[in-house]
Amino acid sequence: MNGFRPDRREFLALAGSGLVGAIAGCAEPRSADSMEGSSSASIERTIDPDDRADGSTFTDVYEGVIDAVAQVRALGSGSPYSSERGGGQGSGFLVDDSHLVTNEHVVADADTVDLQYINGDWSDTEVVGTDFYSDLAVLKVDQVPDEATPLELAAERSVVGQEVLAVGNPYGFRGSMSKGIVSGVNRTLDMQGRAFSFSNAIQTDAAVNPGNSGGPLVDMNGEVVGVITAGGGDNIGFAIPATIASRVVPSLIETGTYDHAYMGITLATVDRYIAEANDLAEATGVIVTGVEPGDPADGVLRPAKPRPRDSIPVGGDVIYAIDGKPIPDRHALSSHLALRTSPGDTIEIECRRYGDETTVSLTVGSRPPAR
Structure with a gap:
């Protein structure tokens, strides 16, 4: 996995020092017009940089990771704007210069999958690997923005009380972020529509909503501690830990599958x-x-x-x-x-x-x- 460029890693390191139920990524896709209207990138282009607020440490982390986060649209049969079509939308993030991680349930059974970065660029994709049991999928992307730096999966296990940020596209609103802490670890989830349990999940009180699935849960160094997979309401969300993703994702890239x-x-x-x-x-x-x-x-x-x-x-x-x-x-x-x-x-x-x-x-x- 490629990590941050040294200057960005140093920048984020400095910044960092200062119920179970609905799968979260199955929101109905919004039309292209409504999605464009929700773009924070289009808003920022109209603002004089000198007029922006100072922000915070969270702003620094957000700006360090957001270019690598994309909105994922999974299209089923029929018109992309038909209420009868299949598919949904979620989030994803780059792990190297040509591959993006998202949830298996976001892209499952889709005819085509495309994505949009925060700068407005679109890319066609190819699903190169999926794993039902870990709810992870890897997409090969046609293009990556010049300013995007792939995100690194954290090597350490998360601990309760650790500050985290959920970055993604809840309800199709691109470039959203919520903050919270790791509120639990080693959770076993009986997921909706799946005849088995997920183990080792991370629990967080960062807001997680439909459309967040597949997006990164990052620490204050901008490293991915988990891949968001579900929200249960009442300030509880869940993520697949980076320790699991770091085993599954390379295998999906190499062979398209992972054996548990x-x-x-x-x-x-x-x-x-x-x-x-x-x-x-x-x-x-x-x-x-x-x-x-x-x-x-x-x-x-x-x-x-x-x-x-x-x-x-x-x-x-x-x-x-x-x-x-x-x-x-x-x-x-x-x-x-x-x-x-x-x-x-x-x-x-x-x-x-x-x-x-x-x-x-x-x-x-x-x-x-x-x-």
Whole structure:
């Protein structure tokens, strides 16, 4: 991934020192006329620079990243202005000189996808890769504005209380920004229209609305800490963490796909009731509640059975650690698989089985196709 030019990186570094539900990127596309009317770029061109307010540190970060952020329009069949046409609109951002990241749900099933930068330039695109499970997609763009510098994915995990800015195009209003903090990490989301959960999501109180999906959630150095994916209302939005995107995006650029590590189990975090029912010393770890036949865990891990009187799982393997890393809950297990393993890797699972501590080896597979 290309980062900021040194002068911009230094500039942003100095600046930085001073419920679950609706997918956020499926707003109905606005007409070209109404979109142009909402352009902050067209407004700024009519203002004498000497008459502008001083702004703030947030202004400095915004100006450092906005040229790399674009509005993404996914067009379905029919006229671009027909109420019966498919498609929607969202946001995206450049990660190198020819590729832009957005959400899979923004471009899914579109006939054509185009985008518009903040300076008003349009570009045709080609979808080169999508990943349903991480809700990420990569577009190859025909042109990039001279002033645009690709954004860098942050290498560090976000922490609660970290200041962040959501940049994108809510409701088609190009070049919008909202500020907030990281209000939660390691969230697991049951997303609308998807028969699985997203793990490791970042929660933020920065305003996220339809049209923000695919846009960057940036820190005060202008680095992308997450790719905005959903808003739940009541000052809660969510983003796919950069640590996940940094694994998925290069694969989408290179091969068009990404293989997720997969064990083939269902599980539950051990709470005090599960601990008591299974004579566990403390409420920690995850209990295996199901094993899919023919999948990697079949014959390796043993599932619990629901207790008749209250359906609490009893008797199955309780996982405490993988590869020496503690697994206190289901979020930790999902995070370990997503960030530390790949299909074909063999992992060492420490678990409690029928009262005895044991270690078993499991070779992880690839998650089955989503559609």
